[in-house]
Amino acid sequence: MGAVERMTITVPAEMAETLRQTVASGEYASASEVVREALRAWTRSRDAERQELEALREAIKAGLDSGPGIPAEQVFAELRARYSVKP
Structure with missing residues (x-):
């Protein structure tokens, strides 16, 4: 993981409670582990959005x-004429 830096963060009470419950359930060993996993997911999501x-x-x-476009109404008119579709 490399160098570790200690940080203090502030979260809403509901998030803090969810974090505590998640750790208490044994799903994660610590609140830091939950936050690291959340940051990894956020980073993957952000990278995907950028791509x-x-x-x-x-x-x-x-x-x-690719060159100039053709007005949509012209294209539809040609299609209607070709396939005898009435507007």
């Missing part, structure tokens, strides 16, 4: 770089 955002940015850029 998704980057993929979205790349998709938008690819779309913009």
Whole structure:
């Protein structure tokens, strides 16, 4: 794990109680263990969000770089004409 740094955090009473109950149940050995697990989950979630955002940015850029768009109404009109669909 590397160097360990002691920190003091403040949480709402409900969270503190949940944390105490979780440790008391034996699911975790200490409150620190619960917080470390929560931070690991948060970090994974944050990393996934960043990757998704980057993929979205790349998709938008690819779309913009692909050339001019066609107005949606034109596309729908062509589809209606092709397949004889009445609006």
